Amino acid sequence: MSRPEYSRTLSTNLSSGGSARPLEGKVAIVTGGSRGIGAAICRNFAAKGCHLILNYTSDNSAKPTEELASKLEQEHRIRTVVVQADMGSVKGPAHIVTMGQNGLKHPKTGKFQIDIIVNNAGVSVNRPIEECDAEDFEKQYNVNVRGPLFLMQAAIPFLPTDRSGRVVNVSSVSASCGFVSQSVYGGTKAALEAMTRTWARELAERCTVNAINPGPVATDMYGGTSKEFQMAMSSWTKNTPLSKIREGIDKQEFVDNEPFAGGRPAYVEDIAGVVGMLCSAESGWCTGSVVCANGGMRFSP
Known part of the structure; x- marks a missing residue:
């Protein structure tokens, strides 16, 4: 089966009935949701009935993100909120939560719950040790490490209280394989994996927290x-x-x-499928883990 046929079949199967929409009515934040892995995750979630808060950063991503959101609304009968925010800024992550709350809270009760968070947005620059500088270090750590931390901080008041929440951090095999020229990028992903384990303990009564570690996508x-x-x-x-x-x-x-x-x-659907699995009700006994999403490039954490 070709990739387009696979994607259409997945969408058709998940949209065929209530029982086939396991995320019906839930709300998910997907950072970096405009293209690539983030967009594939949004398509996977939408086909399962999940409402979406799609984040993007640059002005160039505004149109494709709006088009994706509109398409998913029409095809899957969900609601979306599109938010432009820089995950590397101090206030950007909280802005995503605020805009999501404004757009998806219950019109009468004002209730708003964030069921799923996917920390997907990230930046990567490959430089040998001699060429690493403070500006590049700051940018990558701000987006890849501080951004997810501040997003979680802003989201905590809205997480479920029954352990049904799901958080998935998109790490990389670079966190553990030691690729040349990835002192900074690999370090950011290792930090994200360390935070995954800490959050799994701190938020145990609210949600599971796991990471995935893709290779080339x-x-x-x-x-x-x-x-x-x-x-x-x-x-x-x-x-x-x-x-x-x-x-x-x-x-x-x-x-x-x-x-x-x-x-x-990997195809982006390969990665989105692993994320979707970790966000299912059946994954409720898995937390604090780095789950393979790299085809077996890296077997162990």
């Missing part, structure tokens, strides 16, 4: 990487069980690129 960011970067990663990719190319199934661009990359990256 077929996004605009991956598409902009050089052949040299992909070749440097190829030894890892070749040893990733699920990265082997499947002709006739995988996109032709990945088939053609196999000599450089050593295999295929």
Whole structure:
């Protein structure tokens, strides 16, 4: 089954009835929800009946985010709130919560609950030690570490009190694999994983808190990487069980690129599926974990 057919089938199956919409009526915040992994997560949630607060940062993302939100509303009978906010700023994360509350609170009772938070927004710059500077360090840590912390801080008053909440932090294999030129980026993701474990304890009566650790993913960011970067990663990719190319199934661009990359990256739907699994009711006994979303590139935490 091709990727487009897979996506359509998932959407059709999840929209076919109430019992097939396991997130019916819940509210989720997805940061960096305008494209790539974030947009795929939004599509996954919407097909399951979840209302969405979609965050984006740059003006260039305004139109695609609005279009995505409108499309999901029409196709899945959900409500959405689109919020422009910089997760790297001091006030941006709280602004997301405030705008979500204004747009999705109950019209009569004023009740507002955040059932799911996906800390997906992130920035990555690869630099060797000699080229790392304070500005780059500050930017990556502000977005990738401080942003999720401040978002959680703002969201706590609105989390469930029955352990039904779900938080998923999007980390990376970079947190533990020690890739060259990722002193800063890898450090931010390791910090996010450390916070995942702390939050799992602090918020145990409110929600589960887990992280996922994708490897290469077929996004605009991956598409902009050089052949040299992909070749440097190829030894890892070749040893990733699920990265082997499947002709006739995988996109032709990945088939053609196999000599450089050593295999295929994840599709965004692959990552969204793992996030969706962790946000289900059935995942209620899983918390404080870093869950594989990398095809087996990294087996252990």
